[in-house]
Amino acid sequence: MNPRRKKRLTLAVSLIAGVAIAASLLLYALNSNLNLFFTPYEIVHGKQDTGVKPEIGQRIRVGGMVTVGTLKRDPDSLHVDFEIHDSFGGAIMVTYDDLLPDLFREGQGIVAQGILIEPNRIQATEVLAKHDENYMPPEVAEAMGKGHNKLDYSEQTGEKSGKSY
Amino acid sequence: MWKWLNSYADPERSYNLAGKLLPWLACLAIALIGVGTTWGLLFAPTDYQQGESYRIIFIHVPAASMSMMAYVSMAIASFIGLVWQIKAADWAAASIAPIGAVITFIALVTGSTWGKPMWGTWWVWDARLTSELVLLFLYLGVIALYASFEDKVLAARAAGILAIVGVINVPIIKYSVDWWSSLHQPATIKITEKSSMPMEMLMPLLINIFGFGVMIATITLVRYRTEVLARNGMRPWVRALATKEVAK
Known part of the structure; x- marks a missing residue:
């Protein structure tokens, strides 16, 4: 390799190394x-x-899993309350007054954006569903006992609103 | 080996070689993408959680992973062009850039249309989405720099430096979902362990990823050939080629 190429090679390599160090810092x-x-x-x-x-x-935004059995819906409005938790044992209540995304269900990972109104309660303005990297056909999921059935909202709310009439 | 490789840096030889490879690669790309897309969209099983909507993965993931691959190829070409001052490498880098930009754009748009029904939002500023957007801007920067100099040797040097500097973004995109908490899910296709996807979904996806790669190579060759002609307009062999075309 002639000296001019060598010089350019060193320059180019040190450029990459420099940028890499700067970026990682x-x-x-x-x-x-x-x-x-x-x-x-x-x-x-x-x-x-x-x-x-x-x-x-x-x-703030908070992300975690919706705790199974904590979802409470107000029968007359869109108001929902649920708890989310993480693997370290933290738990936060989320209050939300809008439509939940399609993928929202108990046991599902979600990201909620909102205002912290109490030390462990957040008034969410946006709830996003997080899905994981696992894909499988429904039959396989059922066989593995992973049947993430969608919550049957219509039945649940229908029953409640039936009482209120 | 070096001597043999160097002979292909000659514009005329590389032009002819690209022309010879072109039909084969084009057929391969059409066949792969045809098979992969039909299989993925029509015959692969539905997903247990996302239903039919997950099928956008067969376009989104190939576009996203190949947008990074195209960038690395472009950066390598720029590096060779910069260090060994091989003009053919500069032209190759310049011809990849717009294709990479379009592929990145496709990845962003399909990701966004997938995000709306599944996550509930078109866009969120998490690490993965933001770094992929930065990749689009890097491509646009390289295109703009290459286009803005009249002297193409200078233009290739400027664009090449940006391309090489920007390569640092590629590992950031790749590992963003592992390093930080993000809305985007981690990688499904894993190289070292078992992919978290059954074979009947994985096969069409891999075929499409490979197909997108070949497609990018094909379009790069088309653009490379025109770039060679544009840069060598005064050379006798190009003139001979032009007179032959006119006589036809």
Whole structure:
């Protein structure tokens, strides 16, 4: 390799290395800010690395699994209450007054955006369903006991509204 | 080996070689994408959670993964062009850029239309979506830089530096879903362990990913040939080619 090429090669390689180092430092510094959401545990106990806790009145996103059996619907409006939890044992109540996404069901991962109104309650303005990386035909899912049946809202709410009449 | 490779850096030889490869690659791309898409959209089983909507994966994932592959290819071509000053490599990089931009755009649009019914939103500023958007801007930057200089040697150098610098974004896109909490799900196709997808879904997906790769290669060759002609307009062999075309 002639010296001119060698020089250009060193320059190009050091350019890549320099940018890589700069980018990794930048991402390292921004690390926790690049997370889309808080987990319920982090809201209750603070972030693991910095201990930062969201304050009441702060607009935040929280992500976790909808706890099975906690979904409560108001029979006369869109108002819903449910609890979300994470694997570290944190739990947060979510209040929401709008249409839930199609994929929303108990046991499903969700991301809710809203205002923290109590230390462990969030008034959501947006609820997004998170789906995982697993795909399988319905028969297989059933055989594996993973039948994520959609909640039958019509039956549930119909029964309740029937009582209120 | 180097001598043999170098001979293809000659514009005329690479032009002819590209012309010879073109029909084969085009047929392969059409066959693969035809089979993969038909199989994926019509015959693959539905998903237990997402129903029929998940089928957009057969376009979204090939487009997204190949947008990164195209970028890496472009960066490698720019690197060769910059270090060894092989003009053919610069032209190759310049011809990949617009294709990569379109593929990235397809990945973003299909992802967005998938996100609306499944997540409940068209767009969210999470790490994966944002870094893929940055990839689109990098492509647009490379295209713009290459187009904005009259002197194409200078243009290729400027665009090449941006392409090489931007390559750092590719691992960020790839690992964004593992490093940070995001709305986007982690990778389904895993190289080291079993993919979290049954074979009858995975096969058409892999065929389509490969098909998209071949398609990008095909369109790159078409664009590369025109780029060679445009840059060598004054050369005798191009003139001879032109007079032959006119005489036809």
